[in-house]
Amino acid sequence: MSDDTTTPDTTHGTDIDVATLIDTFPRTSLTPESEYLETIEQPAKSADTAPAADVLRPELAEPYPYDLFSHQADALDALEAGDNVTVTTSTSSGKTHIYGLQIARNLLDAGVLNADGSRAADNNDASTALCVYPMKALTKDQKEALDDLYEQLGLDIRVEIYDGDTQSGRREIREQADVILTNFAALNIYLEHHDKWSRFYSALDLVAIDESHTYTGIQGMHVAWILRRMQRVADYWGGDLQYILTSATIGNPEEHSEELINEPVTVIDNDGSPHGPRELTLWNPPPRDKTSDSTPEEDVFDIEADAGPEETDTDDGEFVAERVPASVEAPKVFNHLTSRDIRTLLFCPSRKLTELSIQRADEHRRNNPRVYDQSTTVGREAYNAGLGRSTRHSREHQFKTGVLTGLATTSALELGIDIGDLDATVLMGYPGQRQAFWQRIGRAGREASRSLAVLVGDHRTLDQYILTHPEYLLENDVEDAVVDTSNNTVFATHVLAAADEIALDEADIDTFADEDRLRAAVKMWREAGFVDGYLDAAVHYCGPSRPQTRVNLYGTTETDYHLTLAGDIDRDRCGLSEDLDLEPVEQNRAYRDYHEGAVRLLNGQQFEVVNIDENRAQPTIELKPVDCEYYTRTRNKVNVLDAESEESREVNGFTLHFGRGTVLVHHHSYDQLYIGNSEPKQQGIPTNVPPILMDTQLCWVEVPEDVETALVRKYKNYGVETGVDPDQTDIAHLGYIAGLHAAEHATIQTAPLELRVDKNDLGGLATLVMDTHYTHPDYDEIADSIRESFEAAAHALEQRTQDLAVRTASGWFIYDAVDGGLGFARAIYDNFEALAERARDQLSDCRCGQSNGCPACTFDENCGNDNKPLLRASAIDVLDQLLGEADRNDLAEHLPDDEYGGERRPVVFYS
Structure with missing residues (x-):
């Protein structure tokens, strides 16, 4: 059935704007128009340049065909002065040329190259460079870029790739290459064999870390330790390292870079590159029409984005339908643009969706013959890392040369792979961080050309926040990238690798790690039989071969699955x-x-x-x-034990803490839910997995007594109104704890708005009995039993509650959901007010009209309590009080006249 009611449009080419897109986009009489919530216009920006001759030596400046952008010139000046440099500028701003030119300067200065660019006889041991990339496809692309640069300059510089795909010529590369390109997984392994690399490391004078913003969380901490190990190897062989890091825009480039390389850096962030005028439209898909042609197949590929119910009733009985998923709507926009000869990238969150999007785009074109000429075809293909290398390279070339008009891609093309100029980008959902958002839309509209970007939102918290708060995208303060090297499990693994590479001694104190920490790790491994000796002399590795293989860049332990x-x-x-x-x-x-x-x-x-x-x-x-016909969702129980505050501060009467503790998680059962309506097929099926204990980092909030008392009384009828079983919990406190539970969800869900964090790396617990979770003399006695029984831990907490002489606090925890911690809880502690404001705004502005909220404001697919109980209004009240944006006197009407003793609150907590 044709679904168009739109008059055919005959204008094609690269001049499409938002108004034309909206006016010509086909709509059905059955499907209400999408909400085009906002159009952001960005004016063109001209280049800020400096003559190459003002910065480069004549041998490089004369053949270099361009002026230098201001940030390139500033970075090269800083490198010439001996600084380590971090360059944080936009996509396609020429960052590769910065380290490419610095490598050329070093080779000329060292006499490896003659002034005419030819190689000096028998002098290839005086200067080398190492360039590290996050993906193999980018490594290949950057080799081509460096080769092209040196060919333009007439320089005989040997650039080679050395990684797991390098099958032949390895010895020749090690002994003859001027520049070696690799990745951190490979570098971790190759450090063991540094004696084979003596020529390279003895001359190593520049290390380039490309796309350094991608190294955060677990991977970031491993990269930091690999770089410290590499520094030890270079020092051993006499190399004199200088670092250059290239990054997308992040909120803390200096702090992040210095944590990675353990050296001071100079930040260059004055982007001198140009871009053309750009229009950005925020596109909210229409409500789903249950009588339309949405198929179960469509639902299959959207259930992980939103596993909640597809439809609910509002408090006043009005029907609220889930919106059409971005995975269905975005391919239609992609088709509309590519059918008009607009060279477009569609960014998708998974490999399968790149392929499915091509099918859906073709289907949308076929279903609208009045709008799209059926006698012609449109060149569109999927692009993802799951394709063979030859296929990927072919599609890159076809797009670059105009054979293809569109590519549906994963984040693989977010980074700097050269695919030529393009006119538009479509984002299937918000990618999670602003830097990723701007990286993606920055692929279009280079130099003076006009470009269009369309963000098609999903029905989830981050997307809906962006759609209703578009000003967030333009704020100067972007997310911080978090690298925390305090995880002792990760540190200990790298200590073993370092000892295997070169014996540890007192020279490693403070250069590799601080004294107390290093001595403690050496003592632990010596007692375990993996090392022998002492730092005062030398610590040698004596365990099983190749301890580098114990390093897992995606986890904190070697026991990943x-x-x-x-x-x-x-x-x-x-x-x-x-x-x-x-x-x-x-x-x-x-x-x-x-x-x-x-x-x-x-x-x-x-x-x-x-x-x-x-x-x-x-x-x-x-x-x-x-x-x-179903998918599964796991139920869990979470408890926090032995929490100990290391730092605290007051926020409008609330107390905010950072510390460490033990988190007990038991994924005890799961439900089978039908695809399409999320109705249960079978519930409460045992998982048969034991509880997990994590020693991790925590951030938590204690609510002041007067706020709690007032909100308990304000929402005292919530349990009665919702028909909760009185045995489930104390009804008088239910509305209040439902608010804490919703506030816990919302602060976790909005964390990626302030930090480069995946919310799946965080967990939370809302509790009425905060004090019972704190460190306690009996913890060692119960530690063994709680490993086997979640109920034992719950019983211990209940017993503690009975023993408390004073009324305990209430509040919620946020924890790093990885053993040892990731540094995210610490960053949340430091940025909590900003996080709370984002959460409060999303809760307040969501238009779901439901007291318990929806997937766009309060629901979390990882909730162990099936998103119950949640009370949006109560959460808003809590966060308003924390932010100081509600008069504390407003609570007075809910407070009792006399001093409130209250009933002893029940032992209740929700994860």
Whole structure:
């Protein structure tokens, strides 16, 4: 059935604007128009340049065909002065040329090259450079970029790639290359064999870390330690390192860079590159029409973005439908642009969605013959890391040369891979951070050309926040990138690797790690039989070979779980390879998402977990492909024990803490829910996995007594109104704890608005009995029992409550959901007011009209209590009081006349 009611439009080309897009976009009489919430116009920006001759030596300036952008000139001056440099500018601003030119200067200065660019005889040992990239595809692209640069300059510089794909000529590369390109996973392994690299490390004078903003959280802490180990190796061989880091815009480039390289840096952020005028439209898909042609297949690929109910009733009985998913709407916009010869990238959150988007774009074109000429075809293809290298390179070339008009891509093209100029970008949902957002839309509109960007929002918290608060995108303060090297488990693993590479001694104190920490790690490994000796002399590694393989860049321990196909699967028949090409998962996520019986969507295909084998050296999760009518959602219980505050501060009468503690998580059961309506098929199926104990970092809030008292009384009828079973919890406190629970969800959900953090790396707990979670003399006595029984921990807390002589505080915890911590809880503590304001605004501005909220404001798909109880109004009141944006006197009408003793509150907490 044709679904268009739009008059055909005959204007094509690269001059499309938002008004034309909206006017010509086909709509059906059954589907209400999308809400075009905002159009942001960005004027063109001219280049700020400096003559190359003012910065570069004549041998480089004369053949260099361009003026230098101001940031290139400033960075090269800082490098010439001997500084380590971080350059944080926009996409396609010429950052590669900065370190490319510095490498050339070093080689000329060292006499490796003659003034005419030819190689000096027998002098290739005086200067080398190492360039590290986050992805292999980018490594190849940057090799081509550097080769092209040196060809333009007439320089005989040998640039080579050395990574896991390098099958031949390795010795020749090590012994002859001037510039080696690699990644951190490879570098971690190769440091063990540094004696084979003596020529390279003895001459190493520049290390370039490209896209350094991507190194945050778990991966960031590993990269920081790999760089410290590399520095030890370079020092051993006599190298004199200087660093240059190139980054997208982040909020803390100096702090982040210095934490990575353990050296001071000079930040260059005055972007001198030009861009053309740009229009950005924020596009909210229409409410889903349940009589339309939405198919179960569409729902399958959207359930992980929003696993909540598709439809609910508001308090006044009006029907509220879930909006059409961005994964359905964005391909239509992509089709509309590419059908008009607008060269477009569509950014998708998964590999399968890149392929599915091409199908949906083609279908949208076929279904609208009055709008789109059916006698012609449009060149569009999917692009993702799951494709073979030759296929990816072919599609890059086809797009660059105009054979293809559109590519549906994952984040693989967010970074600097050269695909030529393009006119428009479409984002299938908000990517999670502003720097990623601007990286993506910055791929279009280079120099003076006009460009269009369309953000198609999903029905989830971050997207709806952006759509209703577009000013956020233009704020100067962007998210901080967090690297925290305090995780002792990760540190200890790298201590072993470092000792294996070069014996540790007193020279490593403060240069590699502080004295107390290093001595403690050496003592632990010596007692375990992995090292011998003391720092006063030398500490040698004596454990199993290749301790570098214990380093897992995606986890804090070596016991992460490998995902593989079950052995009895007919792979050819299923169209599957031996390797699922998926990153390992740490234990908490394995138990939560990959317990036996779990159905997961991986690269767009359903898989069921059939076995978890924890008896192997590498724990393994076996999966089989399925085609079933349901998905699964895990229920969990969370408890916080032994919390100890290391730092605290007052915020409008609330007390905010940062510290450490033990988090007990038990993913005890799961539900099977029908795709399409999220109705239960079967509930409460045991997972048969044990509880997990994590020693981790915590941030928590204590609510003042008068605020709690007033809100308990204000919402005292909530339990009665909602018909909650009186045995479930104390009804008088239910409205208040439902508000704390919603506030906990909202502050976690909006954390990515302030930090480069995946909310799945965070967890939370709202509690009425905060004091019972604090460090307690009996913790050591119960520690062993709670590893086996969540109920034992709950009983211990209840007993503590009975023993408390004074009324305990209430509030909520936010914790790093990885053993040892990631530094996110600390960053949340430092930025809590900004986070709380984002959360409060989203709760207040959400138009769902529901007391318990919706996926766009209060729901969290990881909630262990099935998103119950939640009370949006109560959460807003709590956050308003914390922010000081509500008069404390407003609570007076809800306070009793006499001093309130109150009933002893129940032991209640919700994760």
